[in-house]
Amino acid sequence: MTLTKTQIRKKNIIDTATRVFAQRGFQEATITEIAKEAKVSEASIYEYFSTKEGLLFSIPAESSHTLFEVMAFHLKLIRGAANKLRAIVFLFMDSYQNNPDFAAVLMLFLKHNKKFLDTKGHHAIKEGIKQITQVIEEGIENNEFRKDLNPYLVRSMILGTIEHLVTNWVMTGNPENLTEFVDPLIDSIIQGIEAQTQK
Amino acid sequence: MTLTKTQIRKKNIIDTATRVFAQRGFQEATITEIAKEAKVSEASIYEYFSTKEGLLFSIPAESSHTLFEVMAFHLKLIRGAANKLRAIVFLFMDSYQNNPDFAAVLMLFLKHNKKFLDTKGHHAIKEGIKQITQVIEEGIENNEFRKDLNPYLVRSMILGTIEHLVTNWVMTGNPENLTEFVDPLIDSIIQGIEAQTQK
Amino acid sequence: MTLTKTQIRKKNIIDTATRVFAQRGFQEATITEIAKEAKVSEASIYEYFSTKEGLLFSIPAESSHTLFEVMAFHLKLIRGAANKLRAIVFLFMDSYQNNPDFAAVLMLFLKHNKKFLDTKGHHAIKEGIKQITQVIEEGIENNEFRKDLNPYLVRSMILGTIEHLVTNWVMTGNPENLTEFVDPLIDSIIQGIEAQTQK
Amino acid sequence: MTLTKTQIRKKNIIDTATRVFAQRGFQEATITEIAKEAKVSEASIYEYFSTKEGLLFSIPAESSHTLFEVMAFHLKLIRGAANKLRAIVFLFMDSYQNNPDFAAVLMLFLKHNKKFLDTKGHHAIKEGIKQITQVIEEGIENNEFRKDLNPYLVRSMILGTIEHLVTNWVMTGNPENLTEFVDPLIDSIIQGIEAQTQK
DNA sequence: AATGAATGAGGCTTCATTCAT
DNA sequence: TATGAATGAAGCCTCATTCAT
Numbered sequence: 001m002t003l004t005k006t007q008i009r010k011k012n013i014i015d016t017a018t019r020v021f022a023q024r025g026f027q028e029a030t031i032t033e034i035a036k037e038a039k040v041s042e043a044s045i046y047e048y049f050s051t052k053e054g055l056l057f058s059i060p061a062e063s064s065h066t067l068f069e070v071m072a073f074h075l076k077l078i079r080g081a082a083n084k085l086r087a088i089v090f091l092f093m094d095s096y097q098n099n100p101d102f103a104a105v106l107m108l109f110l111k112h113n114k115k116f117l118d119t120k121g122h123h124a125i126k127e128g129i130k131q132i133t134q135v136i137e138e139g140i141e142n143n144e145f146r147k148d149l150n151p152y153l154v155r156s157m158i159l160g161t162i163e164h165l166v167t168n169w170v171m172t173g174n175p176e177n178l179t180e181f182v183d184p185l186i187d188s189i190i191q192g193i194e195a196q197t198q199k
Numbered sequence: 200m201t202l203t204k205t206q207i208r209k210k211n212i213i214d215t216a217t218r219v220f221a222q223r224g225f226q227e228a229t230i231t232e233i234a235k236e237a238k239v240s241e242a243s244i245y246e247y248f249s250t251k252e253g254l255l256f257s258i259p260a261e262s263s264h265t266l267f268e269v270m271a272f273h274l275k276l277i278r279g280a281a282n283k284l285r286a287i288v289f290l291f292m293d294s295y296q297n298n299p300d301f302a303a304v305l306m307l308f309l310k311h312n313k314k315f316l317d318t319k320g321h322h323a324i325k326e327g328i329k330q331i332t333q334v335i336e337e338g339i340e341n342n343e344f345r346k347d348l349n350p351y352l353v354r355s356m357i358l359g360t361i362e363h364l365v366t367n368w369v370m371t372g373n374p375e376n377l378t379e380f381v382d383p384l385i386d387s388i389i390q391g392i393e394a395q396t397q398k
Numbered sequence: 399m400t401l402t403k404t405q406i407r408k409k410n411i412i413d414t415a416t417r418v419f420a421q422r423g424f425q426e427a428t429i430t431e432i433a434k435e436a437k438v439s440e441a442s443i444y445e446y447f448s449t450k451e452g453l454l455f456s457i458p459a460e461s462s463h464t465l466f467e468v469m470a471f472h473l474k475l476i477r478g479a480a481n482k483l484r485a486i487v488f489l490f491m492d493s494y495q496n497n498p499d500f501a502a503v504l505m506l507f508l509k510h511n512k513k514f515l516d517t518k519g520h521h522a523i524k525e526g527i528k529q530i531t532q533v534i535e536e537g538i539e540n541n542e543f544r545k546d547l548n549p550y551l552v553r554s555m556i557l558g559t560i561e562h563l564v565t566n567w568v569m570t571g572n573p574e575n576l577t578e579f580v581d582p583l584i585d586s587i588i589q590g591i592e593a594q595t596q597k
Numbered sequence: 598m599t600l601t602k603t604q605i606r607k608k609n610i611i612d613t614a615t616r617v618f619a620q621r622g623f624q625e626a627t628i629t630e631i632a633k634e635a636k637v638s639e640a641s642i643y644e645y646f647s648t649k650e651g652l653l654f655s656i657p658a659e660s661s662h663t664l665f666e667v668m669a670f671h672l673k674l675i676r677g678a679a680n681k682l683r684a685i686v687f688l689f690m691d692s693y694q695n696n697p698d699f700a701a702v703l704m705l706f707l708k709h710n711k712k713f714l715d716t717k718g719h720h721a722i723k724e725g726i727k728q729i730t731q732v733i734e735e736g737i738e739n740n741e742f743r744k745d746l747n748p749y750l751v752r753s754m755i756l757g758t759i760e761h762l763v764t765n766w767v768m769t770g771n772p773e774n775l776t777e778f779v780d781p782l783i784d785s786i787i788q789g790i791e792a793q794t795q796k
Numbered sequence: 797a798a799t800g801a802a803t804g805a806g807g808c809t810t811c812a813t814t815c816a817t
Numbered sequence: 818t819a820t821g822a823a824t825g826a827a828g829c830c831t832c833a834t835t836c837a838t
Contacts, residue, residue, distance in 0.1 A: 006822080025313075027226060031808065041824045046809065112307045114224070114370055153364075153383055160363030161356045168355070171313055184352055192391020205797085230833060240799040242835080251833065404818090423711070425624060429812060439820040441814080450812065510705045512622075512768055551762075551781055558761025559754045566753070569711055582750055590789020603801080627828065638803045643830065 010048050013038050014062075017055050022101035022170075026056060026109045053115065059105055060121040067095050068128030075131065081139025082194065086186045088132055089158065090179065096166050097178045104170040107163060132158065145193045154193055161185060209247045212237050217258050221300035221369075225255060225308040252314065258304055259320040266294050267327030274330065280338025281393070285385045287331055288357065289378065295365050296377040303369040306362060331357065344392045353392055360384060408446045411436050416457050420499035420568075424454060424507040451513065457503055458519040465493050466526030473529065479537025480592065484584045486530055487556065488577065494564050495576040502568040505561060530556065543591045552591055559583060607645045610635050611659075614652050619698035619767075623653055623706040650712065656702055657718040664692050665725030672728065678736025679791065683783045685729055686755065687776065693763045694775045701767040704760060729755065742790045751790055758782060 003011065016038035020029045031052055035042040049055035071091050078084050096103035110116050136154050139145040145154075165185075169178055202210065215237035219228045230251055234241040248254040270290050277283050295302035309315050335353050338344040344353075364384075368377055401409065414436035418427045429450055433440040447453040469489050476482050494501035508514050534552050537543040543552075563579055600608065613635035617626045628649055632639040646652035668688050675681050693700035707713050733751050736742035742751075762782075766775055 009822095030806090032806095042808085043810080043824050043826095044822085047823070052808070108311045112311060112366060112370070117370065148383075149387070150383055153380060154387070156363045156367070157356065157360045157384070157387065160359035160361070162359070164355045164359030164362060167311060171311070171316065181349075181352060184347075184349055185356070188348070188353070188356065188388075188391040190391075192387040192389075208797095229831090241833085242799050242801095243797085245834070246797075428810090440812085441820050441822095442818085444813070445819075506709045510709060510764060510768070515768065546781075547785070548778075548781055551778060552785070554761045554765070555754065555758045555782070555785065558757035558759070560757070561761060562753045562757025563750075565709060569709070569714065579750060582745075582747055583754070586746070586751070586754065586786075586789040588789075590785040590787075606801095628830085629828080639829085640803050640805095640831080641801085644802075649829070 009040065009044070011062075013040065013045055013048060013055070014059055018059050018101045018105055021056065021059075021109060022104035026105075056105070056109060057116055057119045057121050059102070060110060061124060063099065063102055064121065064124045064128060067091065068124070068131065071128065071131060075135065081135050081142070081144045082186075082190045084135045085132075085139075085158065085190065086182070088135065089162065089186050090182045092162050093166075093178045093182050096169075100170060103166055107167045107170055111163065129155070129159070139193075149193055154189075157189060157192075161189075208239065208243070212239065212244055212247060212254070213258055213261075216254050217300045217304055220255065220258075220308060221303035225304075255304070255308060256315055256318045256320050258301065259309060260323060262298065262301055263320065263323045263327060266290065267323070267330065270327065270330060274334065280334050280341070280343045281385075281389045283334045284331075284338075284357065284389065285381070287334065288361065288385050289381045291361050292365075292377045292381050295368075299369060299373050302365055306366045306369055310362065328354070328358070338392075348392055353388075356388060356391075360388075407438065407442070411438065411443055411446060411453070412457055412460075415453050416499045416503055419454065419457075419507060420502035424503075454503070454507060455514055455517045455519050457500065458508060459522060461497065461500055462519065462522045462526060465489065466522070466529065469526065469529060473533065479533050479540070479542045480584075480588045482533045483530075483537075483556065483588065484580070486533065487560065487584055488580045490560050491564075491576045491580050494567075498568060498572050501564055505565045505568055509561065527553070527557070537591075547591055552587075555587060555590075559587075606637065606641070608659075610637065610642055610645060610652070611656055615656050615698045615702055618653065618656075618706060619701035623702075653702070653706060654713055654716045654718050656699065657707060658721060660696065660699055661718065661721045661725060664688065665721070665728065668725065668728060672732065678732050678739070678741045679783075679787045681732045682729075682736075682755065682787065683779070685732065686759065686783050687779045689759050690763075690775045690779050693766075697767060700763055704764045704767055708760065726752070726756070736790075746790055751786075754786060754789075758786075 013034070017029075017034050020034050020037055023029075024033070031042050031045060034055075035045055038045075045055065049058055071088060074087050074091065075084050078087055110121070116122050132155050133151050136145065136149070136151040140147060140149055140151065165178065165181060168174065175181075212233070216228075216233050219233050219236055222228075223232070230241050230244055233254075234244055237244075244254065248257060270287060273286050273290065274283050277286055309320070315321050331354050332350050335344065335348070335350045339346060339348055339350065364377065364380055368375065411432070415427075415432050418432050418435055421427075422431070429440050429443060432453075433443055436443075443453065447456060469486060472485050472489065473482050476485055508519070514520050530553050531549050534543065534547070534549045538545060538547055538549065563576065563583075567574065567576055610631070614626075614631050617631050617634055620626075621630070628639050628642060631652075632642055635642075642652065646655055668685060671684050671688065672681050675684055707718070713719050729752050730748050733742065733746070733748040737744060737746055737748065762775065762778060765771065772778075
């Protein structure tokens with residue numbers, strides 16, 4: 001799909017803001033700075049976003065949506081809850097690895113912001129996360145995973161670990177390669193939750 | 200140990216700041232507000248803390264130190280890496296459960312702050328976290344846990360899950376009981392990392 | 399007389415602006431708001447009026463002119479300065495009563511604006527007000543009114559009272575009927591200025 | 598009574614603001630300008646007044662109060678409603694004559710401002726104006742004035758005329774001497790409202 | 797040691813106005 | 818002629834921080 005001129009301007013502002021917020025921090029970044037970097041006037045930013053915080057909250061809307069669409073697409077092709085979880089973890093890690101500024105904004109300034117909870121962008125994320133819960137429940141139902149599992153807790157393990165790794169990564173730069181953790185991470189989690197067949 | 204008058208004043212400011220930051224957010228809270236709540240003048244706050252951010256960074260120093268001392272004490276009494284991990288998770292969750300304001304400040308405003316990394320308070324936390332790594336390594340060495348485990352990853356799973364649960368807990372207004380997660384959480388993690396004793 | 403399309407658009411903008419200024423205040427009202435209400439673009443407003451203040455100053459031009467033409471017409475038909483003053487006061491009050499938005503704009507945003515003094519609209523008003531002075535002078539000359547009267551002062555009494563009543567009326571939301579003040583007002587004024595015919 | 602240092606600062610700001618508003622207009626005047634003229638920082642202004650408009654509304658509080666106290670004092674010493682009205686008109690005109698900046702602010706920016714209605718300063722004014730109504734009612738009761746008079750209308754005549762004259766004076770500078778109007782004005786008004794005794 | 801009072805510094809935001817189509 | 822889109826310009830206001838007592 002081709003973007004209108006307006007959409008291009010808007011995307012430009014969002015991308016620039018993502019970079020500036022990631023580099024300088026949300027509070028430290030100024031609208032002046034973003035405008036300068038994006039080569040638009042400050043007033044133009046306010047044509048598209050009502051406040052500086054509104055601009056921040058607009059960042060995840062689109063890219064999160066895309067990620068979760070891709071995820072839904074892949075999940076249809078994969079059989080087995082364990083394999084699906086592996087794919088999910090990979091897609092998350094790969095997505096963050098390839099969008100470090102976005103990852104930084106998400107981990108450092110959006111999650112942990114109470115006001116973000118009431119936001120369109122957050123609703124998109126919540127919808128995506130539901131997919132994880134569904135996969136876990138699917139695994140429990142078909143006896144891949146233990147019957148006594150609390151799906152919320154399992155999901156928290158997966159998301160929590162990812163968030164912790166990614167947060168460390170954006171804050172310290174280590175480790176360089178996020179995706180190398182996917183396999184060992186998933187192995188441990190799957191072993192931790194799988195049904196103990198025929199021991 | 201008895202506290203000097205000065206120490207009492209300082210502790211009063213820190214406790215008040217913790218509460219105010221937790222309730223209103225770090226950026227939203229003002230020194231004026233903290234001073235009013237603590238019934239001291241704004242200038243007095245600057246007698247003890249050089250900046251607003253310095254005040255924030257001073258919050259974990261003491262209580263974290265205490266937590267990790269308690270932890271070290273308990274770990275000496277417990278045999279088995281798995282049991283030690285259970286104790287660790289419990290101590291964390293119990294500590295947050297009993298100090299929700301402190302938990303909120305830690306999860307929402309300190310972790311994710313790059314400047315906090317260079318801080319005394321953060322060093323205390325790092326020291327404490329080393330204990331977790333040591334327990335994991337101990338478990339690997341004595342064949343309780345799989346040989347191929349990456350201790351950093353396991354530690355990230357544990358901390359990441361805790362952080363995720365506690366963050367959710369403080370952001371949604373502390374509805375559930377945190378400590379009830381300890382057992383199922385540890386069960387899954389242990390099963391996920393334990394050596395497969397020929398089942 | 400039929401209006402050209404352009405004149406219709408211009409009148410539409412003026413009428414809308416009058417309403418919006420009256421409801422929201424001159425400073426508080428925005429061009430955007432007026433444009434939206436008038437269903438034209440902001441840029442279109444600038445085709446007809448050079449500035450926001452120019453738009454404000456254009457409001458009285460036409461309607462004031464009309465009022466004073468009507469007034470001149472009536473005055474020709476009336477005999478006696480006292481009767482003429484009564485007619486004048488009635489015409490003013492009746493006009494404001496029937497155009498409350500215009501009355502509000504005139505009383506709240508035009509009178510009291512120094513820049514308005516140099517304006518076409520203000521000159522129209524001044525011309526109209528001269529008629530009042532003429533009537534007063536006529537009354538003095540033909541011994542209806544006292545010889546020692548200062549016509550400027552009498553005119554100020556009449557206009558000042560009208561302005562005060564109308565201002566109160568527009569500021570409190572037009573509760574009363576303005577025209578019912580005409581008779582008692584004129585009675586007192588006439589009695590106050592008429593020659594004391596040896597009672 | 599001696600003023601505290603704080604009260605002196607506050608009065609200094611109010612007096613400066615009065616002058617600047619009178620000279621440049623409320624909208625045109627800036628806080629920066631007032632601060633510079635008053636030789637205080639902009640922030641200091643906000644220590645005493647919550648907003649620019651709050652500063653404007655604070656201007657009449659004190660001086661109006663003083664005026665109406667003086668008025669109440671004089672009225673006690675004067676016998677006869679007509680004489681009292683004369684005193685009232687004189688006190689108003691004299692007060693405005695001696696405080697032209699205050700008169701300008703009051704006439705051009707306060708009266709005609711709907712938000713001012715809900716203000717402490719406006720309540721002070723309303724209280725003062727009640728005194729006028731009382732004098733009029735007193736005159737009606739003791740047969741100095743006509744029985745059929747509407748006190749609100751008479752008060753409107755007096756205030757309206759004063760306001761009109763003062764407004765013209767602050768906007769154009771004419772006439773130079775306001776108080777010269779007191780006697781002819783009062784003469785006309787009294788004659789206009791007095792009971793027609795035995796003529 | 798403690799504070800009331802004062803301010804420096806700068807950001808966000810608003811809108812009237814313009815311009816390219 | 819009409820307008821959607823873009824911006825220049827500037828002001829209000831906030832607050833962390835300091836200073837004199």
